Amino acid sequence: MVGGRPEDVPVLASTGTWDRDAEFTAFMAAASPALARTAWLLCGDTHRAEELVQQALVRTYLAWPTARERDPLAYTRRTLANLRIDTWRKHRREVLTAPADVPEGAVDGTAEVHAERDRLVRALATLSPRQRRIVVLRHLEGLSEREVADDLGVSLGTVKSTASRGLGQLRTALSDAPTTRSTT
Structure with missing residues (x-):
């Protein structure tokens, strides 16, 4: 494109x-x-x-x-x-x-790809609708900050700050991998 x-x-x-x-x-x-x-x-x-x-x-x-x-x-x-x-x-x-009900795309077919996709879907679900919209358009669709601002009718500063907060939340959600702790 x-x-x-x-x-x-x-x-x-x-x-x-x-x-x-x-x-x-x-x-x-x-x-x-x-x-x-x-x-x-x-x-x-x-x-x-x-x-x-x-x-x-x-x-x-x-x-x-x-x-x-x-x-x-x-x-x-x-x-x-x-x-x-x-x-x-x-x-x-x-x-x-629910991520379990999400139809699988014809990407690679490997379990690792599906696991990563599941993690991303779950992490995106933690964002507010506005943050998700901006993060999806900016980082998953690859639009520039100006294009996202123009597409959504918001200011450039709103795109920058919302994307920054959204990415921070995604990093936190993606780094919080489920861990099993044994209590002894």
């Missing part, structure tokens, strides 16, 4: 005319996997993540002339984050899927 935009997403159709549906379809095909991963990291539930991605893509399609002028992936990511915030506001609490 260059500048937050997948390279294979055309901005103009090859004929020089603007074909909204074809252009959006190409964008959707290229961006859906990244959006699904982000949505899952934000909510921790596969079904909710799929719904969030669909809703974000519908809203992006409706605003496609505006979204395509800038960075359509950033626009869709911000829509995704805003939709997730809306669900927090509606339900006033967040219920994450």
